[in-house]
Amino acid sequence: MNKPKVGFYWCASCGGCEESVVDLAEDILAVAEAIEIVLWPVAMDFKRSDVEAMEDGEMAVCFINGAIRTSEQVEMAELLRRKAQLIVAFGSCAHLGGIPGLANLFDRKSIFDRAYVESQSTVNPEGTFPQEVTRLNGHTVTLPRFYDTVRTLGQTIPVDYTIPGCPPPVKLFQAAVEAVLSGNLPPKGTVLAPDVALCEECPRKATKPDRLSIKELKRPHLVIADSEVCLLAQGLMCLGPATRSGCGAVCTTGNMPCTGCLGPTTRVADFGAKALSGLASVVEGEDDATIESAMEVLVDPVGTFYRYSLPGSLLHRKVRVPENTDARESELAGGVKP
Ligand code: SF4
Ligand code: SF4
Ligand code: SF4
Numbered sequence: 001m002n003k004p005k006v007g008f009y010w011c012a013s014c015g016g017c018e019e020s021v022v023d024l025a026e027d028i029l030a031v032a033e034a035i036e037i038v039l040w041p042v043a044m045d046f047k048r049s050d051v052e053a054m055e056d057g058e059m060a061v062c063f064i065n066g067a068i069r070t071s072e073q074v075e076m077a078e079l080l081r082r083k084a085q086l087i088v089a090f091g092s093c094a095h096l097g098g099i100p101g102l103a104n105l106f107d108r109k110s111i112f113d114r115a116y117v118e119s120q121s122t123v124n125p126e127g128t129f130p131q132e133v134t135r136l137n138g139h140t141v142t143l144p145r146f147y148d149t150v151r152t153l154g155q156t157i158p159v160d161y162t163i164p165g166c167p168p169p170v171k172l173f174q175a176a177v178e179a180v181l182s183g184n185l186p187p188k189g190t191v192l193a194p195d196v197a198l199c200e201e202c203p204r205k206a207t208k209p210d211r212l213s214i215k216e217l218k219r220p221h222l223v224i225a226d227s228e229v230c231l232l233a234q235g236l237m238c239l240g241p242a243t244r245s246g247c248g249a250v251c252t253t254g255n256m257p258c259t260g261c262l263g264p265t266t267r268v269a270d271f272g273a274k275a276l277s278g279l280a281s282v283v284e285g286e287d288d289a290t291i292e293s294a295m296e297v298l299v300d301p302v303g304t305f306y307r308y309s310l311p312g313s314l315l316h317r318k319v320r321v322p323e324n325t326d327a328r329e330s331e332l333a334g335g336v337k338p
Contacts, residue, residue, distance in 0.1 A: 038050075064077065
C-alpha cells in the first residue's frame with residue numbers, strides 16, 4: 001500500500017518548530033515508517049521544482065511553520081495549498097504571526113534602515129540596501145519582495161487545521177499525525193489542542209485563589225518564585241488564564257509564568273485583549289497612582305500581551321504605510337484589518 005505523502009515547509013521561522021518533529025525521538029521511526037516525507041527543506045534537499053512537478057493534491061498533508069513575510073513565502077504557501085489535501089498551520093508563527101509578527105510594530109522602511117544603516121555593527125556609508133532585481137555582466141539576480149506587513153498563514157491561504165505552540169508540543173504533533181493517518185479528524189478549522197485554559201492542567205491550579213487581588217506585579221527574572229503557589233497569585237504575569245492548554249504546563253512546572261504561546265481558546269477573539277483585561281481585573285489599588293505604580297513593571301505591553309499573536313489580532317499591526325504597500329500585498333490584505 002502506498003504511504004501517505006507528507007510535507008514540511010518553513011516560512012518566516014526560527015527553525016524551532018522543526019525541533020518538535022525531531023523531538024519525537026525514537027517515535028520518529030514509527031512516523032517515518034507510516035508516511036513518505038516528500039518535502040522537508042530543513043532536513044533534506046528538496047527543490048521548488050520537485051513540488052511544482054507533483055500532482056495537485058498529491059500530498060496528504062503539509063505542515064507549514066512560520067509567518068508570511070515575503071513574496072516567496074506567499075508563492076510557496078499557494079503552491080503547497082494546491083499540492084496538499086490538508087494544510088496544517090504548525091506553530092505560533094503560522095497560527096497567529098508569532099515572534100516575527102512583532103515586526104508589525106514597524107514598517108519595511110524602518111526595519112531596513114535599522115538593519116542596514118543604524119545598527120551599531122553596520123558600516124554602510126553608501127546606504128546600500130538589498131535590491132529585488134540586480135543586473136550585472138548580463139546576469140540577473142532576484143530576491144523575494146519583503147512585505148511591509150507580517151501575516152499569519154491563515155491570512156494568506158485557507159488552512160485546514162492548526163497545531164499551536166512555540167514550538168508546538170510534541171504530543172500535539174504526534175496526535176495530529178495519528179489523526180491524519182487514521183482519517184479520524186475533527187471539523188476543518190479546528191485548533192488541535194484542548195479548548196480549555198492552561199490553568200486547568202497547571203499543577204498550581206489548586207493554589208489559584210477564586211478572587212485574585214494583586215497589588216504589586218513582579219518581573220520573573222528579579223524574584224525567586226515559590227515553586228508550589230500560583231504564579232499569578234505571587235504577582236508574576238502568568239497568562240495561563242487566557243491561554244489554551246495542551247503543553248503540559250511546561251513553563252509553570254519549571255517555575256516560569258506562561259507567556260501564552262498556545263494562543264487563545266475558541267471563546268476569545270483577541271488573545272492580547274483577553275490577557276490584558278484579565279490582568280486589569282485583578283490588579284488592585286486605592287487610586288490611579290497606586291495602580292499606575294503597580295503597572296510600571298509592564299515595560300513592554302505589546303511584547304507581553306501580543307508576543308505571539310499581533311498579526312492575528314484585531315489590531316493586526318501598528319500602522320500601515322500606503323506607499324510601502326504594493327498591489328499584491330494590498331490584494332493579500334483583503335479582509336485583514338490595516
Ligand atoms: S512558533 Fe516559535 S519555534 Fe516555531 S518558528 Fe515560530 S518562533 Fe520558532
Ligand atoms: S500559575 Fe498560571 S497557569 Fe498556573 S494556575 Fe496560576 S495563573 Fe493558572
Ligand atoms: S506554559 Fe504557556 S508559554 Fe509555556 S509552553 Fe505552555 S502555553 Fe506556551
